[in-house]
Amino acid sequence: MQMFLDGTGHDSLSGSSIPVYNPATGEVIDTVPAGNADDVAAAVTAAEIAQKKWEQVSPADKSRILIAAGALIRSEADALATLLTTEQGKPFREAKDEILGTAHVFEFYASMTGTLQGDAAVLPKYGYMNVVRKPLGVCGAIVPWNMPAIIFGWKAGAALACGNAVIAKPSETAPLTVLRLAELLVKAGVPGGAMNVVTGSGTVAGDAIVRSTGIRHVSFTGSVATGRSVALAAAPTLKKLTLELGGNDAFIVTADADIDAAVAGAVRNRFYNCGQVCTSAKRILVDAVCADEFVRKAKDAIEKLVVGSGLEKVNMGPLNNPGQRDAVAAAVDRIVSEDCGKIICGGKKKEGAGNFYAPTLLADVSPDAVSEEIFGPVMPVIPFTTLDEAVEIANGTPYGLGASVWTKNLKTAYTVADQIRSGVVWVNRHLILPPEIPFGGTGNSGYGRENGREFIYEYTEPKSILLGL
Numbered sequence: 001m002q003m004f005l006d007g008t009g010h011d012s013l014s015g016s017s018i019p020v021y022n023p024a025t026g027e028v029i030d031t032v033p034a035g036n037a038d039d040v041a042a043a044v045t046a047a048e049i050a051q052k053k054w055e056q057v058s059p060a061d062k063s064r065i066l067i068a069a070g071a072l073i074r075s076e077a078d079a080l081a082t083l084l085t086t087e088q089g090k091p092f093r094e095a096k097d098e099i100l101g102t103a104h105v106f107e108f109y110a111s112m113t114g115t116l117q118g119d120a121a122v123l124p125k126y127g128y129m130n131v132v133r134k135p136l137g138v139c140g141a142i143v144p145w146n147m148p149a150i151i152f153g154w155k156a157g158a159a160l161a162c163g164n165a166v167i168a169k170p171s172e173t174a175p176l177t178v179l180r181l182a183e184l185l186v187k188a189g190v191p192g193g194a195m196n197v198v199t200g201s202g203t204v205a206g207d208a209i210v211r212s213t214g215i216r217h218v219s220f221t222g223s224v225a226t227g228r229s230v231a232l233a234a235a236p237t238l239k240k241l242t243l244e245l246g247g248n249d250a251f252i253v254t255a256d257a258d259i260d261a262a263v264a265g266a267v268r269n270r271f272y273n274c275g276q277v278c279t280s281a282k283r284i285l286v287d288a289v290c291a292d293e294f295v296r297k298a299k300d301a302i303e304k305l306v307v308g309s310g311l312e313k314v315n316m317g318p319l320n321n322p323g324q325r326d327a328v329a330a331a332v333d334r335i336v337s338e339d340c341g342k343i344i345c346g347g348k349k350k351e352g353a354g355n356f357y358a359p360t361l362l363a364d365v366s367p368d369a370v371s372e373e374i375f376g377p378v379m380p381v382i383p384f385t386t387l388d389e390a391v392e393i394a395n396g397t398p399y400g401l402g403a404s405v406w407t408k409n410l411k412t413a414y415t416v417a418d419q420i421r422s423g424v425v426w427v428n429r430h431l432i433l434p435p436e437i438p439f440g441g442t443g444n445s446g447y448g449r450e451n452g453r454e455f456i457y458e459y460t461e462p463k464s465i466l467l468g469l
């Protein structure tokens with residue numbers, strides 16, 4: 001049994017549905033079933049049966065299936081990207097990059113199915129020790145709306161490569177692309193029931209996944225507040241958790257940096273996906289000696305950004321939902337009214353339909369004013385005078401997801417990279433996250449890692465076997 005709660009035949013046992021909106025127009029584009037605890041329970045029953053079969057599939061066959069999934073995703077890339085833009089808002093070009101990146105994720109995991117080895121040793125007097133890595137069983141994947149395709153890929157690809165079954169719960173505001181990707185995985189050969197999607201709200205469907213005793217691991221990407229409640233709700237079941245809870249990345253531009261490259265990098269990264277990326281460059285720290293030049297050049301670049309529906313030729317689309325836009329507008333208004341920074345350009349909502357907010361540049365921002373992440377198209381520039389001060393500001397939030405340093409000096413690069421408290425540090429770039437790199441944070445950014453080789457530890461558990469001599 002398979003639960004594709006996509007409103008086209010497999011309806012939720014709850015009988016009700018939720019609308020999905022186009023963020024550029026505010027129009028309803030589809031509905032999805034409002035899954036409930038009964039739906040999750042049915043999906044768990046199906047997944048437990050299917051997982052036992054999937055676990056027995058050879059690494060080579062698992063690999064062939066995941067490669068086929070990647071190929072199907074590539075063959076439908078334009079249609080998937082259009083769907084993603086229509087429900088999420090991002091420009092088609094970015095949506096297509098995300099879809100092709102998702103295909104790459106499944107291809108990466110296809111290459112890893114044969115690498116899940118454990119350990120072995122001869123222990124004199126005791127025997128032969130073997131440590132094998134076993135799948136966990138059924139895994140939950142709670143997916144946000146900002147990068148729904150690729151984040152689904154990280155979770156489902158890793159879980160399936162390790163022989164687990166998956167129950168995904170996409171966000172209420174961007175569930176459609178995830179549903180289609182899951183269908184393609186099944187079409188590629190993942191057994192029915194090993195890949196499930198239960199749509200619905202976080203507090204009902206998501207919560208049921210977190211509390212389910214049949215689900216042994218949940219990978220959650222979302223806000224700090226929801227991450228905390230997920231950890232609390234999961235505690236009675238003692239399931240494993242991987243939590244990725246956003247970040248407030250510092251982007252440090254030193255006096256010896258290539259300023260033009262740094263400006264281009266900052267603008268590209270900060271306004272990518274309308275600023276709604278966990279590892280977006282959210283705080284731009286610039287050496288005071290070049291801060292004015294940086295702001296002037298950034299303003300020129302930002303004013304050239306074309307904003308509009310992601311289905312047109314634009315650089316930036318709308319925010320995903322009205323609540324998100326209101327939160328961004330409130331954060332900018334607060335910074336300005338408290339005299340903690342000044343608007344150089346942008347700083348307002350666009351009137352009319354859609355969740356548009358102008359790409360915004362703020363100068364002379366005080367570090368404390370942006371200690372909470374602004375999940376939208378706002379670039380606060382914070383001047384600093386010494387590298388030690390820059391590192392202190394960078395580390396001065398409870399987050400620890402990503403950061404970058406822009407410099408031509410190798411010693412500066414390594415020193416800052418070493419001192420910054422975060423899961424990832426880039427040098428002269430930001431936000432590049434191929435699945436080969438382990439990804440995750442520290443502090444309020446959560447715990448556990450996705451991708452790289454780290455996924456093996458998240459999605460399997462060791463079993464030690466001692467053979468007497």
Ligand code: TXE
Nearest residue numbers: 143144170171202203206207222223226244245246278375
């Ligand atoms: O997140 P939520 P929201 C941050 C960003 C943003 C803020 C709020 O700052 O402004 O979070 O976004 C599901 N049990 N990030 O409200 O609530 C929910 O249905 C189980 C950063 O959208 O965390 C959705 O599928 N699941 C981030 C997912 O959790 C629950 C990406 C995320 O929703 C649940 C997105 C519950 N009790 C937002 N409540 C990143 N790390 O990149 C909700 N959900």
